[in-house]
Amino acid sequence: MSSRRWPMLSLTLVAQIALPGCSRTENVKTVQPGALETVRVVVARENLFAGTSTKEPEGLFRTVRYVKGDVPDDAVTNLAMAKNRILCTNMVSDQPLRNTYFEGPTNFLAEGYRAIGIRVPEEGLIGGFVLPGLRVDVIASEQVDGKSESEILLQDVKVLGIQSYFDATRKKDTPYMAALAVKPEEALKPTEAAEKGKLTLALRWPDGL
Numbered sequence: 001m002s003s004r005r006w007p008m009l010s011l012t013l014v015a016q017i018a019l020p021g022c023s024r025t026e027n028v029k030t031v032q033p034g035a036l037e038t039v040r041v042v043v044a045r046e047n048l049f050a051g052t053s054t055k056e057p058e059g060l061f062r063t064v065r066y067v068k069g070d071v072p073d074d075a076v077t078n079l080a081m082a083k084n085r086i087l088c089t090n091m092v093s094d095q096p097l098r099n100t101y102f103e104g105p106t107n108f109l110a111e112g113y114r115a116i117g118i119r120v121p122e123e124g125l126i127g128g129f130v131l132p133g134l135r136v137d138v139i140a141s142e143q144v145d146g147k148s149e150s151e152i153l154l155q156d157v158k159v160l161g162i163q164s165y166f167d168a169t170r171k172k173d174t175p176y177m178a179a180l181a182v183k184p185e186e187a188l189k190p191t192e193a194a195e196k197g198k199l200t201l202a203l204r205w206p207d208g209l
Helices: 122-128 189-196
Strands: 012-019 022-029 038-044 061-067 114-120 135-144 147-162 176-182 198-203
Touching: 114 189, 114 198, 122 176, 122 198, 135 189, 147 189, 147 198, 189 198
Parallel strands: none
Antiparallel strands: 012 022, 038 061, 114 176, 135 147, 135 198, 147 176
């Protein structure tokens, strides 16, 4: 007796339900064993930059299905939640959108601090691990009498925003822009140091150690 191989099929159960005077067919979808629960998540359609207005979110974002356990707690789950807001951080294509990406200056810039922008060369971003919300030390380097000298210019500084390490629109060999929160008396130091040499960011442990 020859054996037959039948393909594995995902079946839909069709139930015939008889009612007085009529009959109808109901389609009852079967659930595959071990299927993972998914939820809708809003993600970026393309690379987006801090300061982008989301007046028309349909052109900037789309919704996809994510496994429930892989979704951030503050993930945006529908496009209506993203309408008429301002991004405060850069995003890369297909990155999930989070509510904290819409924080305003009163939320991420503490009272008494100033927001400044500095230019950092590619090697000063630690391979893309410097992200908004993390804290860094700012190191200034310059050439003095043919020798390289470095010093820690600022310590325990909060990163407000950073040009995406994966930004395809950035021209090669041009510095990245980083926004930092500093005290008023510290605001001029990075600018003065950058005129003499270059700046590097040293990532700190999250607890500040």
